[in-house]
């Protein structure tokens with residue numbers, strides 16, 4: 001049931017009418033689309049006033065300067081130096097303007113006055129040219145810093161992400177933080193850096209202009225403040241309206257983005273067409289886009305009203321300023337030339353103050369997403385495996401899982417309860433069991449990809465946690481949901497290990513990839529990704545052969561094959577199981593095999609049968625068939641399916 005609640009008029013445009021016969025829209029209720037987790041920062045933006053923003057500036061400035069320093073210290077120093085020079089030049093220019101006015105307004109013939117003003121005019125012109133050059137240098141340094149910071153930040157993000165433990169990817173908090181950091185965080189850090197440096201330049205320039213005004217008359221500083229307050233108020237209020245709108249729209253935008261992605265992606269293109277989902281998706285997309293358009297139009301209208309009020313008040317304040325200047329002039333408290341300079345300085349300072357307010361908002365907004373990024377980095381660091389405390393592992397003699405308990409971060413019942421298995425050098429061990437019994441989870445423990453919360457996994461008696469990631473270099477895993485890397489066929493097999501032609505040929509033969517590559521237009525150099533001009537696509541079974549070759553190519557003491565033949569044809573499957581033994585004999589590697597094809601595990605040295613995360617039986621095929629247990633049941637079921645019913 002939908003709860004009724006009050007909503008601001010501009011945020012609740014009615015959903016557009018549906019085309020007759022169109023499927024019900026799946027755009028989500030207003031409540032769904034304002035789910036708090038996507039509004040994390042926008043909420044904070046709306047709550048925060050100018051003072052809080054100001055007090056956070058030092059920390060944000062230091063952080064921004066830190067990133068800029070790491071990205072390129074020379075560009076940072078140039079940007080800071082150029083801003084300081086520009087500020088000094090602005091003050092010099094104003095002082096020279098006073099001199100020009102002084103000379104022009106002095107008594108005497110016009111030609112003499114112009115002649116007297118010329119040196120100061122030359123200074124004004126020279127300073128203007130120099131300021132232009134300095135501004136260019138500063139802009140170049142800032143423009144260079146942006147991409148350099150972005151590169152640094154992205155490398156930091158992916159560096160930490162790829163080092164984190166695999167189990168982190170099953171953790172909702174981490175996945176959520178990664179989405180936010182990747183989606184906005186990495187792009188906001190460079191924005192924050194440039195906005196901070198521009199803001200610093202603005203502050204320096206403001207101080208120098210303020211100095212000139214104070215020298216002319218201290219009252220001018222007060223007048224300046226009075227004249228910028230209304231525009232500052234309007235700018236902050238308009239920005240806040242924008243943030244509120246972003247907050248309301250953020251989830252809808254994300255959903256629209258996901259829908260757009262599905263409509264444009266190759267992966268979903270076939271299903272979209274076969275289930276004739278086009279109209280329904282277009283209707284969903286249109287409804288979300290309409291909601292966003294209505295909201296943004298309403299915001300634009302409110303912002304214009306606010307700016308009009310601010311502009312009127314600013315006009316009144318400016319009139320007041322000029323009235324004061326006139327009074328000072330009439331009362332003889334300021335000479336005419338100084339009044340002229342003051343008008344110029346006030347105009348420049350007002351412009352400067354307004355851009356500073358804008359920059360303050362920008363730095364603050366980017367700073368929040370920056371906090372998102374740093375929060376993610378902290379989470380990722382916590383999830384990075386500790387440095388190894390034991391020497392690198394020697395050749396495998398015995399791999400053992402002792403009393404292992406493993407629960408996924410999402411909680412619930414453990415995927416493995418008190419599991420004990422072992423694999424000896426050169427052995428073939430099979431893991432069997434029904435769907436969800438824990439085979440793949442156990443394979444990941446054996447492969448050093450997950451760590452048990454209780455119990456231990458040891459390599460020749462040393463705990464995996466003490467060995468660190470080095471142990472994974474001795475293990476090769478053919479993963480059930482293998483990755484289709486958008487790379488050449490060769491790199492899809494050799495991965496990051498360099499190409500050894502003999503090993504490549506051996507791995508291709510064992511897995512049947514040789515037959516796949518023989519058909520490819522550029523052989524091993526063919527790109528396996530059709531989204532690029534020269535790329536080709538493989539069938540599911542062909543991809544599985546490539547994944548098998550990947551496992552065989554790696555020089556390892558242990559080969560873990562998790563459902564390596566699920567997509568293979570009967571001939572390729574038979575060949576795979578024959579050759580896996582050949583591979584083990586040739587390399588001396590132990591093999592852990594997970595498969596639902598019971599006939600393929602008969603030759604294993606030991607078979608473990610899993611059920612709901614526990615090992616319920618283990619032994620050789622003959623031993624397990626001798627007892628009326630789960631293994632015999634599963635084996636007989638499959639064998640019966642192949643037997644001739646006429647003979648029964």
Ligand SMILES: Nc1ncnc2c1ncn2[C@@H]1O[C@H](COP(=O)(O)OP(=O)(O)OP(=O)(O)O)[C@@H](O)[C@H]1O
Nearest residue numbers: 170408410415433434435436437438439440441442
């Ligand atoms: N990423 C995950 N997060 C939470 N639970 C998971 C995750 N992966 C698996 N599980 C749960 O852990 C249990 C064991 O899953 P596992 O994939 O190890 O089973 P399996 O025996 O390999 O199954 P299958 O034969 O279907 O491949 C299941 O209950 C499953 O729902």
